[in-house]
Amino acid sequence: MPELKIEVDPAEVGLDAGRLERLDRYLAAYVDDGRLPGWQIxxxxxxxxxxxxxxxHRDVENGLPSEGDTLYRAWSMTKPVTSVAAMTLVEDGTIGLQDPVSRYIPAFEDVRIYQRGPASRPVTTPVAGPIRIQHLLTHTSGLTYGFHGAHPVDEIYTRNGYEWATPPGLSLAECCEQWASFPLLFEPGTAWNYGVSSDVLGRVVEVASGSGLDDFYAARVLEPLGMTDTAFFVPPEKADRLAAFYTADPATGRAVRADHLGAGALHRPACLSGSAGLVTTLADYHRFTQMLLGGGTFDGARVLGPRTVRHMLRNHLPGGADLASVGRPVFSEMPTSGVGFGLGFAVVEDPAAAGVPASPGEYAWHSVAGTVFWVDPVEEITVLFFTQLMPSSAHPLHSRLRQLVNQALVD
Known part of the structure; x- marks a missing residue:
């Protein structure tokens, strides 16, 4: 896959080259003082x-520099790819947004809602209505992540081996069976919570299509867009291109190598995670963002229709609320006030309330590992930033990136 290259002088598209240098200087300082290993933008x-x-560097200890073909763990930036894959099935008529998830995964027929009590003995009640496909796309399903550590249901996930990953050896189908047995945080469709919804959506894609998630991704998204370096694991012949993984030392803020968190990317996983499973490059994910900006098409390949993309980018939260109103106050480096959520993306509704210099309708997502993208359809801008540092919230990188990119717009 060819690497990205500069295609236009910044001035020709309303960007000030001198002001863009502020962006590079800001980010370089993070590497120079050890807070980041390396980065690409x-x-x-x-x-x-x-x-x-x-x-x-992609690997500080071995002196390997960040390069155009460096491979990064996308982590939660896998979620938008899963959302797009699912919407291709909506366009086929194979699934519907209002379909109950139990139509495809019967274990979700009898889910229950947490009411009170400890993780060891939760008191639950039946749901009033089913989890639907749309709830998975909008994270309003009531499912959660163990790593939040903020609720007894989070603890149930962690106790069963679902904190930062899935238990070794379990397939996606087997994980979904277990998740269906855990209580929901709330009635589906009434609130927002970051969780395993995209993983369950990935399993819906598998069942509805009759194909493994990796094969379906390849056929409907990756191959049409020419994303030849994007997959669920890195094969041996590409292993030297994979960035090492780091965590932020809570005392110093410096990046500390954490191979135990990143080694899984070198082997085919038992569970193909639609939430956090992909490894990709800056050039590959760039093609994905251009497809979104192009209303579902890029470089002659149409993945989705423009009306479908527009529908994905509307705020689908209950009552048109923002994340601050209906979301749990858990990990996120992105703003929640004035920000809604579409079918797979956070969507800026009110830039003033969000406190970011954005356009209404800007959409984005990020990951706990430091990767982030956003698309501003008004200014016709896409931005990609890749590094490998957990948690991304250790430093105010993502919010500063918006400031520094937008201050360079001068037309």
Whole structure:
């Protein structure tokens, strides 16, 4: 797969090159003082790459630099890919947004809602209505993650081996069976919580299509877009391109190598995670963002229809609320006030309330490992930033990136 290259002088698309240097200087300082191992960033406007930079190392200890073909664990930036894959089945008529999840995964027929009590003996009640496909896409299903550690249901996930990953050896189908047996946090469709919804959606894709999630991704998203370096694991011949994984030391903020958290990317996983399973490159994910900006098409390949993409980018939270109103106060480096959620993306509704220099309708997602993207359809800008540091919230990188990119817009 060819690496990204500068395609246009920034001035031709309304960007000030001198102001873009502020972005690079800011990010370089994180590497120079040890807070980041290395990074890559791409700023594209009107379909052409106007700014491209990289700095530091993909592997500090072995002196391997960040390069154009470096592979990164996408973690939660897998979720938008799963959402797009599911919407191709909606366009086929194979699934519907209002379909009960239990139509595809029968174990979800009898889910129950947590009411009170400890994780060891929770008191639950039946749901009033089923979890639907739309609830998975919008994270309003009531499912959760163990790593939140903020609720007895989170603890139930952790006790069963679902904190940062899935238990060794369990398939996606087997994980879904267990998740269906755990209590929900709330009645489906009434609130927002970050959790395993995209994993369950991935299993729906498998059942509805009769194909493994990896094969379906390849056929309907990755191969049409030419994303040849994106997969659920890194094969041996590409292993030297994989960035090492780091965590932020809570005392110093410096990046500390954490191979135990990143080694799984070198082997085919038993569970193909639609939430956090993909490994990709800056160039590959760039093609995905251009497809979104293009209303479902890029480089001659149409993945989705434009009306479908527009529907995905509306705020689907209950009553048109923002994340601050209906979301749990758990991990996120992104703002929640003035920000809604569509079918797979956070969507800025009110930039002033969000406190970010964004356009209404800007959509984005990020990961706990430091990767982030956003698309501003008003300014026709896409931005990708890749590093490998957990948690991304250790530093105010994502919010600063928005400031520094937008201050460079001068037209």
């Amino acid at each position: 791409a700023v594209t406007r009107r379909g052409r790459v106007a700014h491209l930079a990289q700095y530091g």
